[in-house]
Amino acid sequence: MLKYFLIKLVAAVCILTSCSMLPRKTSVVEYPALNWSINTQKFRESGCFGKLQASCTELIALGCDEIGAARFHLGGLQPPYAVMECIHNNGEPSNREYFKQPPGMDTRFRSFVILRDGKYSLLIKKSEFKQIFAPIEASDEALSYAMAMTSLSARYDIDPKANVDYLVDVIEETHVEETKGGFLVTLFDWDHKMGCDNHSFYVVKVLVTRDGDVREVERQVIYTGYSCFDFGALTLDEN
Helix, strand or coil: CHHHHHHHHHHHHHHHHHHHHCCCCCEEECCCCCCCCCCCHHHHHHCCCEECCCCCHHHHHHCCCEEEECCCCCCCCCCCCEEEEEEECCCCCCCHHHCECCCECCCCEEEEEEEECCEEEEECEHHHHHHHHCCCCCHHHHHHHHHHHHCCECCCCCCCCCCCEECCCEEECCCEEEECCEEEEEEEEECCCCEEEEEEEEEEEEEECCCCCEEEEEEEEEEEEEEEECECCCCCECC
16 A cells, blocks of 8 residues: 555656656747848958057047957948947047946957948947937848847847757747837847856847837746856947
């Protein structure tokens, strides 16, 4: 009798805990990745890319010691101006209003620089970015614009068999849906804790209006997993 009781007890416990014992079967809805290389050709042709030479006088005057790629896809923006990252290495830049120190181990000052109509200028405010690139008239444009204005990421690499703890049954990769209110963009985020830890990762729905306003409408944790983050990305300022 005791053996029979123990067998029933073990079976009951297995039934009650089966959801936590077995890994969640998560499926991924894939979308084609957009191959948007940032338009750096004019920077490269001028020789003003990477560590700047003395001949890059206009960029040096803005406070740039190096020029690097921005960390979001800009290929859909209209007009198709080149936007790069301006890095100031030594001390505080003279135009402190336009430079930031992102979180993490890299303490250098950074800003964005745009090449427009043959002239370079710093760009760090969302209001300025909106003034240049709005209105938003197409899905590809909405995706680039949403990434820049929110600093969220596009993802086309989600692996349902990855060694993480999935918390949802279905994940849709980055894509854009046109709606009456504008464009609904699916992007991704993380918890922004620096260092090696168990981090949470999110899918985020962002509404981009045709006038260029951006609003987060939904955020959901999709998985947790161990990762290391030591460098924060440069982002646009709210004002």
